[in-house]
Amino acid sequence: MTGLSANKIKWIRSLQQKKFRDELDLFVIEGEKLVTEAIFTCPDAIELIVHTDRFSYPINSQIETILTSENDFKRISSLQHPQGCLAILKKNKKQVFPEEKGLILALDSVQDPGNLGTILRIADWFGIKQVVCSHTTVDCYNPKVVQSSMGAVLRINIQYTQLETWLEKTNLPVYGALLEGSSIYKESLPEEAVIVMGNEGNGISEEVTTFVTHPVTIPSFGGSESLNVAVATGIIVSEFRRS
Amino acid sequence: MTGLSANKIKWIRSLQQKKFRDELDLFVIEGEKLVTEAIFTCPDAIELIVHTDRFSYPINSQIETILTSENDFKRISSLQHPQGCLAILKKNKKQVFPEEKGLILALDSVQDPGNLGTILRIADWFGIKQVVCSHTTVDCYNPKVVQSSMGAVLRINIQYTQLETWLEKTNLPVYGALLEGSSIYKESLPEEAVIVMGNEGNGISEEVTTFVTHPVTIPSFGGSESLNVAVATGIIVSEFRRS
Incomplete structure (x- = not known):
C-alpha cells in the first residue's frame, strides 16, 4: 500500500542531483522539524509532502500529501536514518538583493x-x-x-x-x-x-x-x-x- | 608485490573499531601531512608506517615501514579517497594532567x-x-x-x-x-x-x-x-x- 508511483520516486530521487534541482527549480527538505517549519513559514513554496505513518500531525489541507510505506520512503530519502517525512519545495528565485545593508x-x-x-x-x-x-x-x-x-x-x-x-x-x-x-x-x-x-x-x-x-x-x-x-x-x- | 600479509591487513583494519584500539592501545593516522608530522614530533610513538609508491620522501630508518600496492592500501584505509600513506601509533597513555592550569x-x-x-x-x-x-x-x-x-x-x-x-x-x-x-x-x-x-x-x-x-x-x-x-x-x- 503506497501512494508513490515509480515515476514519482524517480522524480524525487532526481532532486538529489544539482542538475535536476536547477532544471526543475525544486529542492527537498527532510525531517518533521524542517517540514513543520516550512508549513508554517512558506506553505506556498511547498509542492508536495511525502510521509510514512510514523508522521501524523495535522497537515495543511491546501498542500498535496502522499502517505507511503517505510520501504518506499527509504528509496526517496537522502538520509542514512530516514525520519519518515520530507517535502519538495520551490526554490527561492530572488536573484538580487532588494538592498545592500547590514x-x-x-x-x-x-x-x-x-x-x-x-x-x-x-x-x-x-x-x-x-x-x-x-x-x-x-x-x-x-x-x-x-x-x-x-x-x-x-x-x-x-x-x-x-x-x-x-x-x-x-x-x-x-x-x-x-x-x-x-x-x-x-x-x-x-x-x-x-x-x-x-x-x-x-x-x-x-x-x-x-x-x-x-x-x-x-x-x-x-x-x-x-x-x-x-x-x-x-x-x-x-x-x-x-x- | 605487497609487503602486507593478510594478518597485518586484518590487524590494521581492526583498529577502525574502538574495542581493538582500547585492547591494543594503538590508533591510525592517515595522509602524508599527518604521518610526516608524527615522524618529526613523536617518532617513538610510531609502531609502523604503510605506504604505496605514491609516497616517497625519506623515512626515519628506525621506524618499521611497509611498501604496499594501491589495492591493498585501499583495504586498510578508512578514507573515501585513500592518500597512500598511514601510520599506526601508540596511544598517549597519560591518564592524569600534570597540573590543572590555563x-x-x-x-x-x-x-x-x-x-x-x-x-x-x-x-x-x-x-x-x-x-x-x-x-x-x-x-x-x-x-x-x-x-x-x-x-x-x-x-x-x-x-x-x-x-x-x-x-x-x-x-x-x-x-x-x-x-x-x-x-x-x-x-x-x-x-x-x-x-x-x-x-x-x-x-x-x-x-x-x-x-x-x-x-x-x-x-x-x-x-x-x-x-x-x-x-x-x-x-x-x-x-x-x-x-
Whole structure:
C-alpha cells in the first residue's frame, strides 16, 4: 500500500542531483522539524509532502500529501536514518538583493556541504539575512547543506553570482579572512559590511582578495595551522556583533 | 608485490573499531601531512608506517615501514579517497594532567566525530593543552576524529573521565555554555578556567550543570535555535583569548 508511483520516486530521487534541482527549480527538505517549519513559514513554496505513518500531525489541507510505506520512503530519502517525512519545495528565485545593508556574508568557493550548512546556521543565529556565493561554492540546495543548515536555508536570502563583479560594485567596506590580516580583536568593526570567507584549503582566491579593503585574521595561540572555515566564520561574525 | 600479509591487513583494519584500539592501545593516522608530522614530533610513538609508491620522501630508518600496492592500501584505509600513506601509533597513555592550569576544555557527551575533531583543532589553535571528556564523548582515536582534528589529537593532552567527579575536585572556575547563561560578551573572563561544552542535541547534562559556577551564552540575533557545538566552542574560547 503506497501512494508513490515509480515515476514519482524517480522524480524525487532526481532532486538529489544539482542538475535536476536547477532544471526543475525544486529542492527537498527532510525531517518533521524542517517540514513543520516550512508549513508554517512558506506553505506556498511547498509542492508536495511525502510521509510514512510514523508522521501524523495535522497537515495543511491546501498542500498535496502522499502517505507511503517505510520501504518506499527509504528509496526517496537522502538520509542514512530516514525520519519518515520530507517535502519538495520551490526554490527561492530572488536573484538580487532588494538592498545592500547590514552585514552580508560572501563565500568564495566553500566546497564542503556540511561547512556551508553550518555557515548558513551561523548567519541565521547572528541575524545576517543575505549571503552571496561564488559560482564555485557548493549548491545551497544540496541535501547535506539543507540538513546541516537546520532550516536556515529557508530563512536567508542566498544568491550565487560572479563574486568579483559583485564586490566591485558594492559600497560597503569589504572585510576578508586572510592569514596576513590584522587582528580581528583590535579592529573597530562597523555595523554594515561585507565579510568574505574563502575555500577550505586555499582561502580567498587572489582575484577576490584584490577587492578586500580590510584584511583581518583570528590570532593563533597554538599549534594548528588553520581553523575550520565554519568555525572561523562564527568567530568573525561574533566579533562584528559583540561590538 | 605487497609487503602486507593478510594478518597485518586484518590487524590494521581492526583498529577502525574502538574495542581493538582500547585492547591494543594503538590508533591510525592517515595522509602524508599527518604521518610526516608524527615522524618529526613523536617518532617513538610510531609502531609502523604503510605506504604505496605514491609516497616517497625519506623515512626515519628506525621506524618499521611497509611498501604496499594501491589495492591493498585501499583495504586498510578508512578514507573515501585513500592518500597512500598511514601510520599506526601508540596511544598517549597519560591518564592524569600534570597540573590543572590555563584554560581547560571539558566535553560532556559530544557525539559526532567531526565535531570532536574540529573542537580539538580549535583547542590547538587557541593554545589549550588539556581537554577532559566524559566517558560518553566519542573516542578521540576514532579515524574521523583524528582526521578532522588535523593532527591536534597528537598535540593535546586528552583525558576520559567521570566528568562530574573531576569537576567536583577542580579549583578552577567552571564556565558552561547554557542557553539561560549570561552574555559571554559582558563577562570579564579569567585566564584560568574550565569551559564545559555539551551534547549536540541536549547540551550539558543536568548532573554536570550543577558544577557550572558561571553559566554563559552566545547572544542570538536571528532565527536559528542553536549553533553547532564546534562553532559555539570556537566563539567562547575566542572570547577567553581576546580579553
